[in-house]
Each structure stands twice: as structure tokens, then as C-alpha cells.
Amino acid sequence: EEFNVAVDAGGLAPMLDQLGDATGVALNPFPLKVTALTLGGANLTGFAGVGGPYRYGADLTGGPTGGPDGILDSKNAGSVGLEITSVDFGLAIMTPTLAASIPGLDKYAPKFISAKASVESASLVGVDPSILEVRAEDVEININTFVIPKAGPEVNAAIQLFGPPSINYKESLAFKEYTEDSNGDRVLDLSEDRNQNGKIDSAGFMVPAGGNNGVFLDFTEEIVQAKIGYAEINLAGFLQLTASMALTKKGSEHVTLSNGEETIVTSLALGINDANGFIGVPTMVGTKLQGYFYDSNNDGRIDERDAKNTSAVGLAIENLDLGLVLAKELVVDTTGIDIGVYIGGRATVDAIKLSGVPGATLTTEDLALEINTGARFSLGLGQFVKDASGAVSYAANLNVSLNLTTIDFSKSTWVHPDDAEGVTRSGYAVATGNPREPVVLDYSGQFLRVFGKAKLDLFDFVKLDGALDFQLSETEGLTVFADVSAAIGTGAFSMTSAATGLLVIGERNGTAGAALRLQLEAGLDLGPVAKLDAKLDLTLNTFGQDIIYVVPETFREILDPAKFDDPATPEVVEWEYKISATPTGKPTWTGMYVQLLGEGNLDLLSGALKLQGDFGIILSESGMELGINATLDLPLLNPLDATGTLGIVSGGVYGSLQVGSPGQKLLDVAGVFSIEASVLLQINTTSTTQTVKTLKLDANKEIMRDANGKALVEDS
DSSP states (O other): OEEEEEEEOGGGHHHHHHHHHHHTOOOSSEEEEEEEEEEEEEEEEEEEEESOOSEESOOOSBSTTSSBOSSOSEEOTTOEEEEEEEEEEEEEEEEEHHHHHSTTTGGGOOEEEEEEEEEEEEEEESSOTTTEEEEEEEEEEEEEEEEOGGGOHHHHHHHHHHOOOEEEGGGOTTTTTOBSOTTOSSSOOTTTOTTOSSSOOBSSEEEEOSTTOEEEEOOOSEEEEEEEEEEEEEETTTEEEEEEEEEEEEEEEEEEBTTSOEEEEEEEEEEEEEEEEEEEEOEEETTEEEOSBOOTTOSSSOSTTSOBOTTSEEEEEEEEEEEEEEEEEEEEETTEEEEEEEEEEEEEEEEEEEESOTTEEEEEEEEEEEEEEEEEEEEEEEEEEEOTTOOEEEEEEEEEEEEOOOBOGGGOEEOOTTSOTTOOEESEEEOOSOTTOOEEEOOOSOEEEEEEEEEEEETTTEEEEEEEEEEEETTTEEEEEEEEEEEEEETTEEEEEEEEEEEEEEEETTEEEEEEEEEEEEEEEETTSEEEEEEEEEEEEOSSSOEEEEOOHHHHTTSOGGGGOOTTOTTSOOOEEEEOSSOTTOTTOOSOEEEEEEEEEEEETTTTEEEEEEEEEEEETTEEEEEEEEEEEOTTSOOEEEEEEEEEETTEEEEEEEESOTTOEEEEETTTEEEEOOEEEEEEOSSSOOOOEEEOBOTTSOBOBOTTSOBOEEEO
């Protein structure tokens, strides 16, 4: 049978489009007459294995209303092998009539191959499912491509990379007027629904599949795709894997790049949805031995709606979603050559955890990896131009460029199966085998992000909590946030440490710069021998503005809210980590600065010697300042306090040193003998009043202290 079809030129499409624009003749898609060989089947079942047949007898039950379902009801218990059910397939091999009509050329004739196949289920039978269960459901195969059978694998591989031509069924003269609604009443009668999908199919080729059945080919682009709606492997609960997945190859796919240009690429996409995995030892749930994952709601599938067997001992991966696109651009047209390689993807995991070990916790949660990157080489040759008279000429313009360019996925669109006809959503949808849950990419430029949190607890002796957010984007540059705390030991003999940090390099509000804040805390408790607590806070900011990181919701349950709260608004936690535009206590010191603040407490031999203090160093475009405060507490002596400030600015030097306060007694022996010590030294060579630190005194000229006995200071 012969058909007139519309052929998309694939990798040659850009050149034909430009030639068509120059000549005023549409060259893509181009018409072609083909002869077709078709093969189809519907509602097929099969078995491959030993001891068959697996199914036998009559088909009386199993359908949605209790009647026949196309599958024989009786099973042969002695059969072992693979059973497939409800298989529909349609295959069309189309050969250009011109190639077939030329003697000697017919054996080298190219073939347009289009196929659709669906399998309701494929499963291992004849083996006790409690020992080994292997099955796949809702399997789909979609193929619309082009090959030259006698050309060899190398040539065909090159054609696939360049972008093979393919038949556009919806634009083909022979098929674009087709509709299942044969009587034109806009109602799909039962006899009209040849592929039993419940909707009126139009503009395509209905491949006969036996009886009144058909498989509808409605491809508009080149594609090779395999999808599995659900797959499960379960080895007696010791090894479990479940997922939906899809692998899709498209040739000559239209995309928009981050520089605004539209182009075509050959893409390979891998999508995975709701993947779960477990390796370990199952335990009893009710009367059955179950691994970490099991079908608790008895709907035939394991997914996020099912309960988990947390007593199973082993390592579990919960709910992995993956969408990855690899794209290659090779465009040869009248303007030159463009070669590009692009990668875009997103992977998320709800949790990777150790299960079933009492007293031990090892969990990583809310993990995400996002990437969008690429590079493009362009060799420009020139372009066609048309003058006022309509004459067309070619203007040469040789140029070469190499750029970091990506696909702008936000410019793509996709269709959700539950949306009304004609409704599209923004983003690039990576098929996952679950049509309602693709992985949607919406990146517009270069982007990399690693994100997640972790927790370790070994019998309350070793503890570790942490969160990490690493972002690198084309628009904002580099942002890294981390918060980690650790503890070893318990009770009177323990060691603790914590670190919180934010690094920003890039552009904010039109200003390029860098900002850093790193807070470190450490504690050591050796019982009555020694106790040490120390804190450091390093800050750098060249932006001249506040840099604020908003802590994601998922991090907040494991982080200390006090670190991310503004003391000015105690009624609410802002969950913001801030790098101030100016140094601490210096609101008028603008511009770039570096600041190091520290404080600590040391207690030796249960109070025999106590040392408390803090210091600060500021280096900025406005000046430099050093500040220090300390309290020394020795046996038999009263605490000795000191505070000092030294600053250097453009106008000169200023400073202050204060040791003790007027009348402060360093030693007092029963009121009979006492020693007083007090020193105050100040200097200012600038022409303006400067602010320094001094000890804070109460109305009785006594030094005020905090709850730990540390002397308080104030600005003077």
C-alpha cells in the first residue's frame, strides 16, 4: 500500500528552513511517497519458559465487570518462566517508492520505522513470590526513526547523532484527515474506539491489529523510547528494588538556549520515579516475612503511600526521583556550523538510612543534586540577504566563538495528562514511566546545586548533625551554606564542636563581590580537671550591603533557631543567616571589611583558675581596630578585669586601656589588709570623638558581671 507522507528533515531541517526562507518555497517538512508494510496485534498473551503452557482452559472471569479478560483462567503450577499479558503492538515499515523503483538501489533503500507497543504486565511465574518476585507493569515502546539497513552500524549511528529524518503523521497528506469518529457525531462509539483508549484519535495512522483493533501512530518527531510504569524485584525481602522508569532518545528536538537562540538537538533522557531500594535482613510483619518496603495497603504496588517495616535490619533508599538529559547539537546550515554539548538534570532522595539497629542512627535526608551546564562552538560563514528589489545574495562573514551556553529549559512546555486539551505547562518534562510525575527541569542558565542534611547517632556516644547547601548559578554566582555539630562522649567527659558558615561570591543588586561568615564553637569537658568553651566568628564582606541566606524549611528541624534569629524581634524566628554590610559596632564604617571576633572560658581544677575573655579585630576601608576584654580569677585574689581598644583611621590613632576600676580590691584580708589596682590610659590623635570600650560600672562603681562572672563592657 502506498501513502503520501510528510517527512521532517531532522538534522538538515535548519538548512532547508533557511533555503526555503530565501527562495520562498517551504522545504521542511517535505512530501514523499512511500510503500508501507504493517504488522499489528492486540490483546495478546504469551509465555516463555519450561513446563508450559502456563495458562490453559477457558476465559470466563477476570474482566472489569467479572467477565472474560482475554487471559485464560487456569494456571499450570509446574511451569516456570516469563509471562506477558495484554500485549498490543503496531509496526509500520515505510520505504520511499523512488528508491524501490530504481534497479540496484532497492537493496540500499532507507526505511522509515514507526512502532508502538504496550504490555500490561511481564512477570516471573512458577516461583514462590515470597522467595523471588520479578515483574514489570505498564510497559510502553515508542519508535519513530529512520535507518539504512545495508549501510552498516557506523553509518546508522552517525545518522542518529546528526538527527535522522522521520515521518510527521499529523502533517502527512495520507493521515492528517483521519479520525476514529467515523460517523462524525463527535461521540466515540464502542465500535469506533479501535485502540480502547476512551478518546477520539485523529490525524494519524491506525495500524490494523486484528479484528476491529488498531494501534494508533501519531508521531510528530523522531523518537526511540521505552517506559516502564512499575517494576519490582524482591528477593525474599533481603534485596528489594521498585521504580518507574523511562529511557527516551529524540532526534532534532527543538530547544531554546540560554543566549536566546532556538536550535535543534539530539537528546537522550533517563527518568526514574519513586525508586526504592533495600538490602539487609527482613523481619516479621504480622504473619509474613517482609523487607523494609512492603505493600501495606495491598494495592499491588509499593509506593510512598505504603508503611515501612522499620524493624528490618539493613540499608534503605527511599523515594529516588531522577531526570537527566544529555543533548548534542550539530547544526550545519547556510549561516555556518554550531556544535554544542549540554547536560541538565535533577536527582532527589527522600532518605538514605540505616534501619533496624537499636541505638544507632545513620540518616541522610532531602538530598538533591541539580545541574544545568553546557558549552557551544560556533563557526559563522555568512547569511542570505534580500535587497529592496527582492534579489537574494549571500553575504560572507567569517567568525568563531566558544561560549559556556546551556539549554533554557524554562522556555520548553509539556502536557499533563489530566489537563484540558490545549493546556501546556512550562518546563522540560523528563518522562519517568509515570505520566503524572515526570521530572520537570526549569533551569534558564548555568546552575549547580548540592543540597541535603545528615544525622549520625551511635548509642548516644558519637553524635553528628549537619546540613549543606551548595549553589553555583549564572545569575548569582557561588553560594555555600553549611551547619555542622558534633559531640563525642557523655556526661562529665565529653567534647563538642559546631560550625556554621556562609560563602557568597558573585553579584548582588548589580554589585560584584565576595562575602564570608564562619562561626566556630568548641567545648571540652574533662570533669573536675578542666573545662573549655571557645567561639570564633570570622566575617568578610566586599558588597557594601547585607547578605542574607534564608534557611530552607527542611533544614530547620535540625538547626538551632538561636543562630538564625534577630534579637530585635524575639517574638518570631526569621531563620536568616546574615553577613552585615558593616563591622559589628561600626555602622558608619562602609566598604570592604574583615572582622574576627572571639570569646572563651577556661576553668582548671574546679575553679582553681578561671579565665574569661573576648577579642575583636576589624580591618576595613575606613580603618583598623583591635579590642580585647579579659577577666582573671585566681585563688585568694578577687577577679582582675581588663579591657582595651586600639584604632587607626585616616585622621590618626585612638585607644584606651583600662585595668580594674577605681577602688577595686585585688586582695582583701578580712578588712585588715587590702590591695587596690586600677589603671585607665586613653589616647586620641584624631580631630573627632572616637568610641572605645570601657568596663561597665554600677552606681557603686563596682564592675557589673554576667551570670558567668565575666565583666561587662560598654561603649564610651
